[in-house]
Amino acid sequence: MQWKHMCKPHAFTVHYVQRMKKHRWRCKAVTFWCSDEVLCCHWLQALNDLLEQQTWRPKHLLVYINPYGGKKKGKQIYENKVAPLFSLASISTEVIVTEYANHARDNLYEVNLEKYDGIVCVGGDGMFSEVLHGLIGRVQKDADVDQNNPKVPLSRCNMRIGIIPAGSTDCVCFATVGINDPVTSALHIILGDCQPLDVSSVHHKNMFLKYSVSLLGYGFYGDVLKGSEKNRWLGPARYDFSGFKTFLSHRYYEGTVCFQPAKWAVGSPRDKVCCTFGCYICRQSSKQLEEQQRVKTNGLESNEKENWTVVKGKFMAINAANMSCACPRSPRGLSPAAHLADGTADLILVRKCSRLDFLRHLIRHTTSNNDQFDFPFVDVHRIKSFQFTPKHFDEEDTESTDLGIIGKKNFAQICTDHPSCGCNQLNSVWNCDGETLEQTALEMRVHCQLIKLFARGIEESQKQEDDTNPSRV
Ligand SMILES: Nc1ncnc2c1ncn2[C@@H]1O[C@H](COP(=O)(O)OP(=O)(O)OP(=O)(O)O)[C@@H](O)[C@H]1O
Numbered sequence: 463m464q465w466k467h468m469c470k471p472h473a474f475t476v477h478y479v480q481r482m483k484k485h486r487w488r489c490k491a492v493t494f495w496c497s498d499e500v501l502c503c504h505w506l507q508a509l510n511d512l513l514e515q516q517t518w519r520p521k522h523l524l525v526y527i528n529p530y531g532g533k534k535k536g537k538q539i540y541e542n543k544v545a546p547l548f549s550l551a552s553i554s555t556e557v558i559v560t561e562y563a564n565h566a567r568d569n570l571y572e573v574n575l576e577k578y579d580g581i582v583c584v585g586g587d588g589m590f591s592e593v594l595h596g597l598i599g600r601v602q603k604d605a606d607v608d609q610n611n612p613k614v615p616l617s618r619c620n621m622r623i624g625i626i627p628a629g630s631t632d633c634v635c636f637a638t639v640g641i642n643d644p645v646t647s648a649l650h651i652i653l654g655d656c657q658p659l660d661v662s663s664v665h666h667k668n669m670f671l672k673y674s675v676s677l678l679g680y681g682f683y684g685d686v687l688k689g690s691e692k693n694r695w696l697g698p699a700r701y702d703f704s705g706f707k708t709f710l711s712h713r714y715y716e717g718t719v720c721f722q723p724a725k726w727a728v729g730s731p732r733d734k735v736c737c738t739f740g741c742y743i744c745r746q747s748s749k750q751l752e753e754q755q756r757v758k759t760n761g762l763e764s765n766e767k768e769n770w771t772v773v774k775g776k777f778m779a780i781n782a783a784n785m786s787c788a789c790p791r792s793p794r795g796l797s798p799a800a801h802l803a804d805g806t807a808d809l810i811l812v813r814k815c816s817r818l819d820f821l822r823h824l825i826r827h828t829t830s831n832n833d834q835f836d837f838p839f840v841d842v843h844r845i846k847s848f849q850f851t852p853k854h855f856d857e858e859d860t861e862s863t864d865l866g867i868i869g870k871k872n873f874a875q876i877c878t879d880h881p882s883c884g885c886n887q888l889n890s891v892w893n894c895d896g897e898t899l900e901q902t903a904l905e906m907r908v909h910c911q912l913i914k915l916f917a918r919g920i921e922e923s924q925k926q927e928d929d930t931n932p933s934r935v
Contacts (some may be wrong), residue, residue, distance in 0.1 A: 570596030586629010805910030
């Protein structure tokens, strides 16, 4: 049908998603013309009815914008790239531009969540973490769950969170969408995508510290973060600078790691298969975990205490990765086969080794094919929880673990073990999703699929799909 032959044209425009390269999505439009007004209305009605049936699409969203995240362009990015798309999709929003750190977290404790179909945060990983803490905290409060009890099962959050990347680090967005692009993320929100995500709770004794969705790292990654904070004035280059300095200092830390292997899990950290859209391993593992928990609550099995593996030693790094932790710099991440929603984390123990060996291990994170775990000083385990007790701890920490493995008193020691650095630093700090923790003795537990994101995981074999049907989403 050609519009120029029509005497009375009627038209409507359909906006659709088109896949571009590297997981990027764009909004395209096609206009349909019709000479018959009634027919045109029928088409419109039919399309609107179809859209109405897609009840998973959000209609009302609560949006938090951090105006100071990244290059301070959060507000601009939202107004220019995201808001017009939400309005095209008839999504109404309540927008809160944050005025101070933790504004969004505090607000989430008070707001009437029933009014919304989802929460959107515009900012970086720090902003996402704030919203995550606000939402999980609020849901536990409403369900009367004590977050300070490390053993308590947490209540799942059904409200989805969308991340519009506008920070200096957008790792969670990158790992769950495949790219940190505001328009792509907005389109995933509009389509109502849903990606469940595991969350780890981190406790010190019976005190809740933080939730983590990506990396909980001690030793190398803790030191890099701590060093980078002292050099904030360098901007994003502070991470490279601090990384180089930390590498040169070549420190190791002594302590004891106790962990519970995730025996039900289907995959292993050494798998070649990565977590992708509709991941089979996430589905199977979470199903088996649910089954195991059902058996336990029915009293058929009650041996939660056993199955702890204890590793005592000198570590360059202790990393617990809840997801691959892929980012543009390390495209496969710290643990390439880690899964977003299988109820496990990958615990990577890098024991004391030579500087050259450590460099070889680090370099493998940046290359695509080599296995970074294939070294005699690296061990990797798929776990559901772990505890760490440093060899040198404060009085405060003496009763830190309930396993009673280490019962030594506080003692100060000059750093004779580090002739290369000449430091007197006995303990490292924990890097919890980019924030340092004060306590060194801690306990981490994975909560399977505790939250949901407006994402779908990383789509594979894009090329094939693009060739056959570029717009099918
Ligand atoms: N209005 C505000 N003023 C100051 N800080 C804020 C404000 N709103 C949010 N924040 C805090 O700013 C921190 C960093 O935000 P965000 O993650 O968006 O940016 P970023 O540049 O990626 O930072 P980082 O790399 O440290 O995560 C968050 O911890 C958040 O709590």
